[in-house]
Amino acid sequence: MTAYSAMTAEARKAEYAVLTKEFERLKGLGLNLNMARGKPGKEQLDLVSDMTYSLMDRPENFMSGNIDVRNYGEMSGLPAAKELFAEILGCKAEQVFVGGNASLQLMYDTISKAYTHGLLHSERPWCREETVKWLCPAPGYDRHFKITESFGFEMITIPMTADGPDMDAVEEAVKDPAVKGIWCVPKYSNPDGIIYSDETVRRMAGLKPAAPDFTIMWDNAYCVHEFEGEYVEFPDIISACAEAGSPDMVFEFASTSKITLPGAGIACFATSMENLYYMEKLLTIQIISFDKVNQQRHVLFLKNKENVLKLMKKHAAIMAPKFHAVLDALETEIKPAGIAEWCSPKGGYFVSLNAMPGTAKRTLALCKEAGVTMTGAGATFPYGKDPQDSNIRIAPSLPPVAELEQAIAVFCTCLKMAALEKLGV
């Protein structure tokens, strides 16, 4: 196949005719496939479901040390659950707050409390600031951007590089005292699957922002989520910030949503002790305690990091073929046409693809027409607006491989049609 850009107008027309026919055939199949969200597949759920009944069946299992996990108390989480997360994240147990089932809710709550009450080093609650600006490395996670958008922050796009956010741009931006923080997914970034380099982590921890309450929101969602190769060690941002003299500059987040069960897992934030004390004083107004039975269930089921990594190998065995189905199709169908670039991640939940500028929306509209739902075009940018109309996030985790192969075939056809329409047919 020739690259589309090198084709004659006639050759493009001919190619488009072939694709249109194929598109009509695919439409005729009446597909209803979903590659929109990082939702685990049923096989993954089955992998861990015995935890829902096999564990809390002996009186001694209701006890964690001398704490009866069934009753109120231990607002900041079971010490044993803190230890489990601390081992996974490489921080200290006393820096961990285990709360609820969703790290997203903990992130929202952190921003919300900054807005209503201010953070530890805030001069005033952020609702009393004239303007709050926020750094958004993009492409990034749409749900992060929605939070800061919801609070009316002015979002500033920071370009992503192969090493993480463009740190020159970040260092420049934080000179503005209205810039209060940054979203980060440091390991297998959503959607690019990039692991921040040591240099990026070092520069991030070394930031000297003008705002005294500048906060790095370090969403370590994929901290143990390799689907290919061995577990990759990753630096502890909390000690990195402490060593750089800014111990209170970071909140790290994690959950077991993609280790055990999405929505029925446990989540945490980890931060300096000073931040933790400050947040606990606010959180104690809000809740008596989170679900410690589920925390105990997780402690008994997951045991320790070594055991978690073993479990993640089982997830990997399910995930890898799905990613390969996507990447192989892109390699075969799209690469020769020269109409897109993409990353080949070794962990996380996404493949990020940059289509020919101006073709992302059209591609996804065609996909929808043919019964394939994708993450909305633009979603990976602040305000849902990709200035290039180029980035597309592919989430291969949910459909079984056979369905996924169909879905990606549809996607490739639509991507090619959109490119040809752009080039002129």
Add this chain to the structure above:
Amino acid sequence: MTAYSAMTAEARKAEYAVLTKEFERLKGLGLNLNMARGKPGKEQLDLVSDMTYSLMDRPENFMSGNIDVRNYGEMSGLPAAKELFAEILGCKAEQVFVGGNASLQLMYDTISKAYTHGLLHSERPWCREETVKWLCPAPGYDRHFKITESFGFEMITIPMTADGPDMDAVEEAVKDPAVKGIWCVPKYSNPDGIIYSDETVRRMAGLKPAAPDFTIMWDNAYCVHEFEGEYVEFPDIISACAEAGSPDMVFEFASTSKITLPGAGIACFATSMENLYYMEKLLTIQIISFDKVNQQRHVLFLKNKENVLKLMKKHAAIMAPKFHAVLDALETEIKPAGIAEWCSPKGGYFVSLNAMPGTAKRTLALCKEAGVTMTGAGATFPYGKDPQDSNIRIAPSLPPVAELEQAIAVFCTCLKMAALEKLGV
């Protein structure tokens, strides 16, 4: 025994000497007893603990209709869990949002969202209001008052009557457009154990506040929590408000914290559909979904209202002897002295006692000295300040009966000492 107020100074002195000796003896026992919080006892936890392992053990139990409860989705809760709460509360299933383990967190979040974004009928977010005032029927629940205090609202005390909040005072107060809402525990109010009369509910629903976004926070924490006698039917505040022409004026809250497990239960709010749509739009920014495995566990375990009421009879069998231990001791030890009044509730978690004005703090300080922890004096009033220094909340649920008898003996001794000190010894 003569009433203390009718005693001669000498008789009081003699009585005080006897009490002091008894107090020293009790102190010598090295007690460590707790009547501070409405925390269920171990027997109650044991009553329901098979739900933690006996239910989610069959693949078909992971399905609720066609929803796999293990995966993301159904942000507003499992339809089956909504139905369960709706039957218990007497509202409609589509008015229910099931979220998380703690109704307190849902209440906090409602106030927080009013503050950051405003409610459905708000002219602006409450953080942009000059002043927000809030009605606090007192004695009331300290954790309610802490929430409104935390957001800097000006709290206005509303006296409690035997029928609920003094509605004359409420109707007068809501003429001020800065008054944005009221806390209510309508059935077995915390701490008085009062059931709001039909007339009170009718007048509450019929309020015509100056503020368009005035909100009744209707914490129906003890909706099925009779420990004596039969279940008491209670009007549905949501339809009452709708019939009075103010469908969006109320948010009702409930949880299973004192039906199944405290902290590992499920919680809900119920409100008009319009309010629900509005809140869902905000909540979808914050969380993908709550723990539906636990929702399903509750649906399978609790089944329906009839079965819940059967379970509550078992709780009652544990709770009633504890309340009687308290009430009997008060009747025998305190009534003849004429130094306090108290209610005799038939449900809920508390006995509310009004000591001789100016003696509550001293009584609890003495209790503490003798190893008995009680809810802090003043806690039942806004800002933790009881203008009379009189109200004491007794929470008999946690200690076993034998310990409780010791604890209440200590309490009676301390209450009498404080009264005598006040009268002069």
